[in-house]
Structure formats: structure tokens, C-alpha cells
Amino acid sequence: GRTLTAEHALAWTGRFTEAVRRGGEELTELDRRAGDGDFGTNMRFALRRVADLLDGGAPDSAAGVFTALSEGFLQTGGTSGPLFGMWFREFAKGSAGGEVTTAVLARAAAAAVATVQRLGGAEVGHKTMVDAMAPAVEALRAEADRDAEVAEALSRAAAAAREGAESTRHLVAVRGRASYVGEHARGVVDPGALTVALFFEAAPEPDA
Ligand code: ADP
Numbered sequence: 001g002r003t004l005t006a007e008h009a010l011a012w013t014g015r016f017t018e019a020v021r022r023g024g025e026e027l028t029e030l031d032r033r034a035g036d037g038d039f040g041t042n043m044r045f046a047l048r049r050v051a052d053l054l055d056g057g058a059p060d061s062a063a064g065v066f067t068a069l070s071e072g073f074l075q076t077g078g079t080s081g082p083l084f085g086m087w088f089r090e091f092a093k094g095s096a097g098g099e100v101t102t103a104v105l106a107r108a109a110a111a112a113v114a115t116v117q118r119l120g121g122a123e124v125g126h127k128t129m130v131d132a133m134a135p136a137v138e139a140l141r142a143e144a145d146r147d148a149e150v151a152e153a154l155s156r157a158a159a160a161a162r163e164g165a166e167s168t169r170h171l172v173a174v175r176g177r178a179s180y181v182g183e184h185a186r187g188v189v190d191p192g193a194l195t196v197a198l199f200f201e202a203a204p205e206p207d208a
């Protein structure tokens with residue numbers, strides 16, 4: 001379709017939650033090797049809060065779903081909780097009050113990564129979530145330029161985010177706890193970037 005519906009956003013969030021639940025141990029293991037080993041726990045806590053918020057009444061817009069994601073992550077600890085919370089908050093703001101087209105998503109995603117970078121100070125190549133967020137924005141912009149449908153655009157964003165996450169494997173971190181261990185974390189994919197890939201990979205409807 002041309003727009004992201006509330007139903008699609010809810011199903012997307014459900015698939016993301018399932019992917020993080022399944023990948024939780026791997027995410028924690030990556031953070032154990034490069035940080036303090038709480039990452040999977042932080043993500044599962046956040047998504048439990050999100051599910052509780054959604055159970056309290058399903059939103060009737062994609063913006064409402066993004067708001068629940070934002071609030072759930074903002075209630076979560078670790079560096080990633082507030083950063084993801086503020087990232088989702090920009091998706092909520094950008095989607096509010098109108099049709100959520102590919103162009104709207106591209107603009108929201110651009111504002112979202114800008115906010116994460118303003119708060120955390122990370123650039124692309126610093127081995128953080130930004131390494132997956134920024135390429136997803138570029139993919140969404142290109143898809144908006146060719147007027148692609150939402151599901152198609154999101155699957156291109158997913159491929160770009162996955163490639164960006166993979167690129168963190170050979171980097172030495174400049175930001176976050178992984179920067180404290182330097183060379184020791186080379187070879188370890190950044191779990192925050194991997195989570196961004198899981199998020200976009202959960203977006204396209206399986207039969208779309
Ligand atoms: P903590 O180090 O507080 O335990 P988490 O385990 O919750 O943090 O999250 C770690 C993730 O946070 C990393 O994988 C990385 O993607 C992200 N991260 C850390 N510092 C920054 C930063 N300054 N900017 C953007 N992302 C960051």
C-alpha cells in the first residue's frame with residue numbers, strides 16, 4: 001500500500017518483539033563481549049513495556065504505535081533505552097496527523113537518526129546503532145524519490161540496516177561501553193545496530 005496503517009504498524013511491532021525475544025541471548029552475548037552484557041535484557045524489558053502499553057488499548061494510527069514504542073524504550077535503562085526511545089519518538093512525531101507515506105517515513109527516519117546523533121554524539125563508523133540507522137535513512141530517501149510503496153521501501157531499508165550492522169563487526173568503537181575495550185571488541189557486531197536491522201526486517205508484511 002501507499003501508507004503505513006495502524007494494523008501494519010502493530011503487526012510490525014509484534015514481529016520485532018518476537019525477533020528480539022528469539023535473538024535476546026545473542027544480543028546479550030554481543031554486549032557481554034563488547035560491553036556489560038545487559039543489552040538483551042534491556043530490549044526485552046522495553047518490549048514488555050511496549051506490549052503492556054499496547055494491551056491497554058490498540059492505537060488507531062501508526063503514530064500511536066510508534067508512541068508506544070517510544071514510551072516503552074524511554075522507561076528502560078542502559079544507554080540504548082533512552083536513545084531508542086528518542087529515535088521512536090521522532091517516528092511518532094513525523095507520522096502524526098496524516099497519511100504515513102514512504103516520504104513521511106523517510107523524513108521521520110532522518111529526524112530520528114539526527115536526534116540520536118545529537119544526544120549520543122556518534123557518527124557513522126563509531127560502531128553504534130547509528131551505523132544501521134543512517135543507511136536505512138538513505139535507503140528510505142531513495143525509495144521515496146522513486147515513489148515506492150511502503151512495504152517495498154521498508155524492505156530496502158532493512159537490507160541497508162543489515163549491511164550497516166554487519167559493517168560494525170570490523171570496527172573499533174568510538175562511543176559507548178564498547179569503546180572502553182577497544183580492540184577487544186573488534187569482530188563483535190554492535191548489538192544496537194543489529195537491533196535496528198531486526199526492527200526494519202520485521203516491517204514488511206510476510207505476504208506483501
Ligand atoms: P549500556 O552500555 O548502558 O549497558 P546498552 O547495553 O543498553 O548500554 O546499549 C548498548 C548499545 O548502545 C550499543 O550496542 C550501541 O549501539 C549503543 N550506543 C552506546 N553508546 C552510544 C552513543 N553514544 N550513540 C549511539 N548509540 C550508542
Ligand code: MG
Pocket residue numbers: 031035036037038039078177
Ligand atoms: Mg550494555
Ligand code: MG
Pocket residue numbers: 036038078079
Ligand atoms: Mg548497562
